Amino acid sequence: MPVLHGTLTAADGALQAILIELTRMDVARRRRTGSPVPLSVTVAALIDTGSEITCIDPSIVSQLGLIPKNLGPTNVPAAGGFQFNWLYDVNLTIPHPFAPAAQQLVIPVLEVAEVPLNARGCDTLIGRDVLASCVLIYDGVGNSFTLTY
Amino acid sequence: MSIDTSQPAGAQQTNPADGQRVPLPPPLQLLAAEIETFHRELPRLMDEGEAGRYVVVRDDQIHGVWDTFRDAIQYGYEKFDDGRFLAQKIDPRLGPVLARHFGPLPDAESP
Numbered sequence: 001m002p003v004l005h006g007t008l009t010a011a012d013g014a015l016q017a018i019l020i021e022l023t024r025m026d027v028a029r030r031r032r033t034g035s036p037v038p039l040s041v042t043v044a045a046l047i048d049t050g051s052e053i054t055c056i057d058p059s060i061v062s063q064l065g066l067i068p069k070n071l072g073p074t075n076v077p078a079a080g081g082f083q084f085n086w087l088y089d090v091n092l093t094i095p096h097p098f099a100p101a102a103q104q105l106v107i108p109v110l111e112v113a114e115v116p117l118n119a120r121g122c123d124t125l126i127g128r129d130v131l132a133s134c135v136l137i138y139d140g141v142g143n144s145f146t147l148t149y
Numbered sequence: 150m151s152i153d154t155s156q157p158a159g160a161q162q163t164n165p166a167d168g169q170r171v172p173l174p175p176p177l178q179l180l181a182a183e184i185e186t187f188h189r190e191l192p193r194l195m196d197e198g199e200a201g202r203y204v205v206v207r208d209d210q211i212h213g214v215w216d217t218f219r220d221a222i223q224y225g226y227e228k229f230d231d232g233r234f235l236a237q238k239i240d241p242r243l244g245p246v247l248a249r250h251f252g253p254l255p256d257a258e259s260p
Contacts, residue, residue, distance in 0.1 A: 071235075072240075
């Protein structure tokens with residue numbers, strides 16, 4: 001199984017580089033209709049075991065030109081509590097620096113919630129929906145984390 | 150950061166007692182017609198045992214119910230070239246929330 005090692009930062013915690021891009025179905029639609037297909041967005045995402053679903057900042061929604069697909073309840077105490085937010089469909093990849101492409105963690109269709117995160121110092125939260133495919137070891141004493149998938 | 154999708158106790162108290170309708174927040178107005186259609190159809194969908202599945206809505210029409218989000222958006226992307234459609238999970242918790250904007254939930258058995 002591919003293993004990723006990271007260093008914890010005092011300010012941010014466990015940050016992992018990920019790629020967010022359009023789903024293959026959305027790309028096919030855009031190509032069919034001659035619409036622009038934005039490039040994937042690479043972000044440093046915060047691994048957040050307190051988040052049930054993966055969340056993206058509105059700036060990423062804007063960069064990818066995403067159209068909302070689903071209205072979902074979210075309870076974000078740090079952002080006003082219980083409310084309904086738009087959910088979007090994206091393709092999420094956790095790239096591995098050394099493993100071949102076939103061994104990268106790719107989730108072709110992932111529902112993500114739009115939550116303002118930028119003011120809190122990150123653009124994306126990796127939630128338990130993605131972590132459900134991984135083994136996360138958080139080594140606070142050693143100041144590191146390991147993500148195996 | 151803690152983010153969950155469960156509804157905390159008391160969240161349904163947002164339904165105004167005076168029956169006044171609150172405009173949809175601006176971010177939700179992008180698919181206002183689809184949300185209103187979903188609201189209108191929610192009791193029937195619940196009555197038919199569709200809770201937990203995904204309904205595809207465009208304007209004032211339902212375009213089928215699917216087992217997964219992926220199936221629903223695949224259908225939507227193939228059918229609607231502009232990508233504008235709702236692939237909404239059938240969740241009874243939405244009823245009281247949407248009632249604030251569109252009025253009380255209609256009875257499933259009413260015409």
